[in-house]
Amino acid sequence: MTSTLLTNIGELLTGRVGDEGPDLVADAALVVDGARVAWIGTAAEARERPDALAADQHVDAGGRAVLPGFVDSHSHLVFAGDRADEFAARMAGESYAAGGIRRTVGLTRAATDEALLANATRLVGEMLRQGTTTVEIKSGYGLTPYDEARSLAVAQQLTPETTFLGAHVVPAAADGGAGDAAAYVDLVTGPMLAACAPYARWIDVFCETGAFDADQARAVLAAGAAAGLRGRLHANQLGPGPGVRLAAELGLAAVDHCTYLDDADVDALVDSGTVATLLPGVEFSTRQPYPDARRLIDAGAHVAIASDCNPGSCFTSSLPFCVALAVREMGMTPTEAVHAATRGGARALDRDDVGVLRVGADADLVLLDAPSHTHLAYRPGVPLVAGVWQRGRPVLGRV
Incomplete structure (x- = not known):
């Protein structure tokens, strides 16, 4: 040595x-x-x-x-194509909604494994050049057992921190999906989970209006736990909802976005120790309100900052940029923001050897x-x- x-x-x-x-x-x-x-x-x-x-x-x-x-505990790097036109439309005044995910799903399904790996490798390289040495990568742009498993197999070549996000959105029947959320949850918790569990450490759900409700999220997380996967959650990004309190109740490692929080949400995070992972690049890219990091920190909650690098709501791989946003827009000191992007991200990944x-x-x-x-x-x-x-x-x- x-x-x-x-x-x-x-x-x-x-x-x-x-x-x-x-x-x-x-x-x-x-x-x-x-x-x-x-x-x-x-x-x-x-x-x-x-x-x-x-x-x-x-x-x-x-x-x-x-x-x-830096420890980037939330990213979506296995995808094909981009959605720059959606970004331009948002900057012209259109609102953000989760529907654009389905567009990336189509492009990702059509891409080869080699193309997906090449694109994800390029993005991991961008992250490394900006100081990110540990990265989590989610699936979520396949939404079939085969495509989710191959996405995770690609991600596993780049990081041990891989997350099965089959419960990203419900694919429409026209896209080969079940056409309704209940049937799709059965697919996610059955054949899709069986295909994906060997390639994943974590399981995640987008618990939000237009995606999955609390009961559906609970079912997916329970199935993942039974398969040996640790749980995390997307929640309270587009509006108030039950996701943050569900994450705290289940003792999940992290709940991500946390843009819309009430006092009960904050208390639940403090009491549970679940990390609130904030994604300021999303708010920059969607013109939504920024999360109130100062409120969380002052209450005693654990806070992380991650990039949420993805082709739709936030196509940045730069944690230094996210640190600057957190200081300017979310009430954090420079030291708090760097800690959130290092040891906070490590806590969100249940790691004590990095960050x-x-x-x-x-x-x-x-x-x-x-x-x-x-x-x-x-x-x-x-x-x-x-x-x-x-x-x-x-x-x-x-x-």
Whole structure:
């Protein structure tokens, strides 16, 4: 195994909490041994440690900031085509609805496995260049047992965090679907789940008006749990609804969107520990109201930020952009927003080995061309990522 001493770090944001150690270390250094973080301290301390100085490689960060790799806990990367015309129509005043999903379904079914993998690989590469080292990928643009399973098989080649989202929308009878929600839920919880479970870690449902109601979502999640899949949920994106409280009741790892929340929803999130995953790129792209992150944080809820990269409601792969939106539009501080996009995303995926820099964690690091993580919001749209290490291996660098 190769070891690396990364020193002269102007600011190290670790994401550590409590007795794990300080969250922010100035004039810092760290040692990577193989795929893991082996030591964290100051540059002055490193100069006094023979084990640190004995590292195989020394990298001078030049006073720049280092933070954990971003953890994108919500994306839809296995698809074909785009829906740029829908975006243009929304910007001209049309409202967003979930119906465009069916258009992507048709394009995705017609694409080859090779084309789907090539497109998803391209998007994962975009994410990596912007500092995302862990990504979750959902199915949901196949909506038949065969097409959902092949979508997940593609996703599994890119990440272990794969999510079966057969319950995305109900395909119309003209599209080979059952034509009604009850019959489609039977398909999702029966043959489709059986085909998809071997390729998935998670199961998800779009619990929303125009998609699936709470009882249908509960049935899908229960079937997934019986098949060994952990649950997550899309909810309260298009309006108030029961999805957030259902996620809390079931103890799901995360419930995503959370745009429309009442006091009972917030209390349920706090009491359950279910992560509220906020997707500010969606609100940017659809002109819907932004979620009130400040309200959630002040109440004590766990919050994550993810991209929701998809061809319809939000075609961005950039978590730095989402961090800037969260600060500008959702009442978060720069530190809170970066934590939500790192350790918050890790919590949403039930992971403690990513999204944080502490001894024993994966050495997923982002080096910024800036002295502080605050520049991610301070300089929105600027390509600040100067280097990326994934499990201790440099995968991007202009150090």
